[in-house]
Amino acid sequence: MSDAQATIARGLEEALRRALPGVTGVHALHRLSGGANQETWAFDAAGEGAPLPLVLRRTPGGGSHPGFGTSVPLATEAKVIGLAGRVGVPVPGVRYVLTEADGLGQGYVMDRIEGETIARKILRDDEFAVARPLLARQCGEILGRLQAVSSAALAGLPLGTAADQLRQYRGIFEQQDEPHPVFEVAFRWLEDRLPTDGEQRLVHGDFRNGNLLIGADGVRAVLDWELVHLGDAMEDLGWICVNSWRFGEIDKPVGGFGSREDLFAGYEATARTPVDPERVRFWEVMGSLKWGIMCMMMYRYYASGLDRSVERAAIGRRASEAEIDLLALIYPED
Template sequence: MTHDLQRDATIAHTADLGTDSLADLAVALERALARAGRHGAVTALRRLSGGANMESWLFTCGTDPLVLRRAPSAQWLAGRALDMAGEARVIRHAVAGGVPAPEVVLELVPEDGLGIGFVMVALAGSADPELALSSPPSLAAEIAGAMARIHALDPAGADHLPVLETAAGVAQLAAQFDAAGGDRPIIALGLAWLRAHVPPPVPHRCVVHGDLRIGNVMVADGRLTGVLDWELAHLGDGHEDLAYGCMTVWRFGRLDKQGLGLTDVATLANAYTAAGGEPFDAARFRFWLVYRTVWWALGCLEMGRAWRSGADRSLERVVVSRRAAEQELDLLLLLESDAPQAERLRALPAAQPPPVPADGEAQAGEILTAIAEWLATTVKPRLDGRERWELAVARNALGIVQRDIAARPSPCDRPLADAILAVTTGLATPGLLADLRRRALTTLAADMPKYPALALARAQWEHA
């Protein structure tokens, strides 16, 4: 996939916009939208805080609320199976098929000087997870209905989408793991499980959204108004969408409601089937739950590589790279039921006590605390919008480094990972599960101590 270097340079120029460049961006948008027959001044331009991969800019053209969606760089897009033109095409196909999704009104070209992306109509409501999760349980049925309509789309109209075959997908995950160092034993355990549980191919591939979850749906007054973020769309098994939104990480603390954080899985599956989706298959659901957990763990590790390579030097990228530990914990919670009872009941190895700070000069962790406190008391009151959100990311990053200095042992162990992948070591191996549990707790406590499942795992494992 090739892209015009001018577009990449434009994105780099506008990645951290000041007042003058915001005005330039508005003028460029006005020119581009005129090409699509939309005339009027661009006002109220602001970058939205969400989106781990793509930029989203909300603005008004005349009286119409619109959203610019674009990539952080051409390098970031390189190697992706679906480019942004393909994403715009599948959104149009979805809208034509009755799926609630935003209307694409303009695809950017190099002459626009705006980067790589497209402009779409802004949907009513908000994608804020807290708003969605405070909605009535009926929202789950609406999302299930939208999912069923996506899976009912004519695949012939989406023949540009990549195809995900299960066995090939597992092989690709293994290749990603090796490229990332191949040294995280818990991810290796997930890969070994996937290799042993690949389901048969589906008789008919359907359009799969690939990122259908709370946070990627627009909600207004407790009702679904649209499905966002189609960059991971592909052809494959619809159960992948069912499972993905049920991952712990996408339930934002609703640990008791596995069905999207809104209901239980049985109710969600029944709503999906009632809306025209296929019958629920528990084994396929579990496969995709494990698959996408491994996938996101590797995706987090890839964020660090992307930052290091220069593809995206945003602060958010390096912080997200440390969220792999969340998925490692979730993998153990998903897979531990396969271990013998004696291993599930085995006591954990003792945790290493943190070092006691010396008196006198400030330690490195204390200096980081001082910086975080200064940011909170002096800088935060002066910021709003995207900058205030980025400040929260920065303070989170300082906390990660502080805890890393204090107590985080390396989660990497290549010999153990190799043994797990070779199936010479597994959940039946005496002491392995207890060792991996302790590793997961220690790493996550340093990386993301507020992750909701951490407290649950501690209660289950440390007091077994």
């Protein structure tokens, strides 16, 4: 066990013995993902009964997301997960929110649910053959249910309307100082079709393959709520249709596993408002543009020396996949 790991195990044990009745120790702690900012650790909390499978999600230094959106503090994320769970959205139960006294940074402890988040497995493995045709409708139902969270409960969340996001991404794009005529066309297309602001709703902000925990029976949990914001209810429906998240299954626009018809039918079954397909398309174009600009930005991390990995360097070359998707969306007849 490394020093860092031992420190986390000790801190968690102290915190959870106080917070969760019956917990006596922390075992089998191991790092799940190596995100640049957020860390996820799996562990078992031992007590009188069977060991409790848990996950710690934390930001060691309490820093913020490197600019992909307006990320909320992890304590806010934990609160929103609670709100989503209460309106029937499948989420991991939050067991404990870290305090400063724990000395573990910002974060929270949640239930560890069995399932898969790797898109290529979900889209190809036999294990998920029964679940796959159900997923698009389930995603729609989940996003529809999210609309039931009362706006009063959401006070204080960042606002991210279409106009806000266009402004934010224009700013990031300008900082790169790299000409991309296709992105300029996309900015213009979006500016000319800016939807009028309706009621501000709860938006997950990164609802796609990778952040959906899937089991043999379908969606088991929606994860990674750090880009949660108030905005257009159609945003999440458009984001999950972005071609980059279809992993080659281009004819299944929803995450590479389903149809827009199923997604929309699921949404309308649980939401109080109908789907506006034109607005969903607006957000799909916005999504591809955002992804393209994120790719440019990730290359900048490499160029600036902050992250010298091959992966960080190579992802810059994925900006062109966003360009071809944008052309196909903007000029469907060409």
